[in-house]
Amino acid sequence: MKDRYIETEIGVLPEDWEVVKINDIANYVGSGTTPRGGADVYKTEGITFIRSQNVYPNKLVLDDVVYIDEATNEKMKRTILQDNDVLLNITGASIGRTAVLPSGFGRSNVNQHVCIIRLKEFFLPIYLSQFINSSFGRKQIDSYNGGSSREGLNFKQVRDILVTAPPLPEQRRIAEILSATDAHLEKLETIIVDIQLLKKGMMQSLFTRGIGHTEFKDTEIGQIPKAWGVKQFKDIAEILMGQSPSGDSYNNDSIGIALLNGPTEFGSVHPTPIQWTTKPTKICTVDDILFCVRGSSTGRMNIMFTNSWTQNPENKINYTHE
Incomplete structure (x- = not known):
């Protein structure tokens, strides 16, 4: 020690x-x-x-x-x-x-x-x-x-x-520990991929067949339970576009409010901020949905778990909880 x-x-x-x-x-x-x-x-x-x-x-x-x-x-x-x-x-x-x-x-x-x-x-x-x-x-x-x-x-x-x-011997020990951790993470990632594929199949069934339904109807997105309806985002949510703050307000020291630039911060469910701003322009709040609308990550979503700030290329979606 x-x-x-x-x-x-x-x-x-x-x-x-x-x-x-x-x-x-x-x-x-x-x-x-x-x-x-x-x-x-x-x-x-x-x-x-x-x-x-x-x-x-x-x-x-x-x-x-x-x-x-x-x-x-x-x-x-x-x-x-x-x-x-x-x-x-x-x-x-x-x-x-x-x-x-x-x-x-x-x-x-x-x-x-x-x-x-x-x-x-x-x-x-x-x-x-x-x-x-x-x-x-x-x-x-x-x-x-x-x-x-x-x-x-x-x-x-x-x-x-x-x-x-x-010293070199200590470099080697540190690298071995971190590399072993990476190997474990890679195994976990393989397990996660398998579970995600299982979930994808379940979602296909649950979001179109529901649970326990016996009567179905044809809609613009396919067959769904007779008691269900189909709505567009505009019917159930307020949709807002992010906006970039001035560049001189950026920092990496957790000063101000978290700045979400895009999918770089996105996790499986919630984003993890890596940058902050002292001059926020568009604030998103707890349970807002962030939706990428540009580039190869178009369609990726995360849910906010705290008050934050959003910048293009994400839309902020406030659900009306109907």
């Missing part, structure tokens, strides 16, 4: 730890490019071409991975990946997601949306990945983009990210 601590720019740490910048622990920071010709040059086999949609917190997801040929890879030889490279998404909605290329992964390269961080021998890649994916890393990345519509990190910003640096 450590009994001596020091104050640092990141917070109180054990006295034998340091705070370093990624620039201090990396031999290389850079990103790839999109091959000339774009998607037309992608292959169904060859050299794995990792894009931002393949990089998730502490893991690579290769469901929709694409490949490039030898000639394309040779033109991009500066960003040919090596075992244990740390891969950081630096643009778009997935900015900040970080994973490590596993040892023995095979030949691979990246596009311009993925930054390669190649570490010096004294720093553990999986420790850095876990750190960047934590609130300590997330807060720094968000600070670069606060109040701006541009979601992107440049290489200087990546190099300037501050990281806690325990």
